[in-house]
Each structure stands twice: as C-alpha cells, then as structure tokens.
Amino acid sequence: MDTTALFKISYGLYVVGTKIDGKNAGCIVDAFIQSTSTPVPTVILCSINTNQTNAAIKQTKEFMISVLADNVDPFVIGNFGFQSGRDVDKWANVPFELVDELPVLEKASAYLRCKVTDTKELSTHTVFFCDVVDALQGDGESLIYGDYQKDMKPKTLEAFKKYKQSGKAPEPPAKWVCSVCGYVYTGDIPFEDLPEDWKCPKCGSPKSVFKKQ
Numbered sequence: 001m002d003t004t005a006l007f008k009i010s011y012g013l014y015v016v017g018t019k020i021d022g023k024n025a026g027c028i029v030d031a032f033i034q035s036t037s038t039p040v041p042t043v044i045l046c047s048i049n050t051n052q053t054n055a056a057i058k059q060t061k062e063f064m065i066s067v068l069a070d071n072v073d074p075f076v077i078g079n080f081g082f083q084s085g086r087d088v089d090k091w092a093n094v095p096f097e098l099v100d101e102l103p104v105l106e107k108a109s110a111y112l113r114c115k116v117t118d119t120k121e122l123s124t125h126t127v128f129f130c131d132v133v134d135a136l137q138g139d140g141e142s143l144i145y146g147d148y149q150k151d152m153k154p155k156t157l158e159a160f161k162k163y164k165q166s167g168k169a170p171e172p173p174a175k176w177v178c179s180v181c182g183y184v185y186t187g188d189i190p191f192e193d194l195p196e197d198w199k200c201p202k203c204g205s206p207k208s209v210f211k212k213q
C-alpha cells in the first residue's frame, strides 16, 4: 500500500487551542472536518488518545481551532506538532491571544470555537463530535495539507531543528502600528519594503507615523 496516496486527500492544517488544569494546551491536527452546516454547524476532530491535547479536551469539553494560513511560519507546525505540552509551554513560543480564555494564533485564516457533544473511543484515537459555537474570519488563504507535505515539511523540520539546537523560538516579526488610529499592519510584504507613499488603510496617515513595536 502506498500511504503517500493519502496525502492527496484535500484538507487543511489547524492548531487546536485548549486548556488543561487552567494552563494553555494544544497541538497541530489535520484530521478535522466539517460534518454538517445546518441546523447547527458541526465538526469532527480525530485526536491521538495519548496526547496532552486529548486529555485537555476531555477535561474542558471545548477547544478553539486556528486555521493555518498558507503563509504560516513553518516553525508553528513543528512547535505544535513535534513536541508535547507535557514537556514545554508551546504557546509561549508563538504570538497568540486568548479568546474567552482559550488560546488562538495571532495570525490565522479563520477561528472556530468548538464544544464537544459526543465522543467515540477508537484503539489509538478519540473522535470528538462538536458543535461550532462561534466562528471568526482571519486573514489570508488557508494552508492545504498536500502543500504542507509537498513544500513545507522540509522547512518545518529545519525550523524545529534550529529551535532545538538554540533552545530559542524564532523572534516573531515586529509589529508596525499606526500612531494615529492604532491600525496594526499585517500584510505579507515586510513593512520596511512598502513604498514611501503607502498610506494607512484605516485613517490614510502616511507611512512615517507608523511605530515599530
């Protein structure tokens, strides 16, 4: 059997954000799908039953999904997928926010809050059946799992190796904030490379009023 054929099934990559004993937890998953859209949107997550994230979801019965964007830093995938929250605070290594107490990536293409309604134990995995109780758009297009396998995996391995060797997570890119209206620049082009006549999309102020944070 050529199991690489399974890489051609089209789905995405997601960071699950949840809590265990009041602490942030979570991991990378691909086995996450929408199961219905009406009367309530529902989703299904298949989670390895020895992972901390699995124990956390069983404890709290809820989690947030950050849908990875196609320009995600490959380190994020290694950080959440190649190590356990039992050994390291993975959320401390990435820019994140708490949304109603649950951690989400600062940059994701969408966010879904999921409440577990049912579970099914398999030998190695737990299948969580969930209602989507909140959903928010983020920026950009979603990463496709096949593109991760094709293009991003070597970069992910490299970024994770660097992190393990240095013991330090990569510095997140600096934030540029409009000092007039508070707009935070989130574009793909580095702020420094924007043309000098670029203007704040929210209040029209010139590039020069932006401050680096």
Ligand SMILES: Cc1cc2nc3c(=O)[nH]c(=O)nc-3n(C[C@H](O)[C@H](O)[C@H](O)COP(=O)(O)O)c2cc1C
Pocket (backbone or CB within 6 Å): 013, 026, 027, 028, 029, 030, 031, 032, 046, 047, 048, 050, 051, 052, 053, 054, 077, 080, 081, 082, 083, 084, 085, 086
């Ligand atoms: C690309 C990729 C996809 C993954 N997909 C899943 C998945 O669908 N379900 C799952 O439970 N774990 C999946 N994992 C594995 C977990 O992310 C990994 O075991 C993680 O270290 C668990 O961390 P935790 O102990 O903090 O929960 C995936 C890992 C990678 C790198």
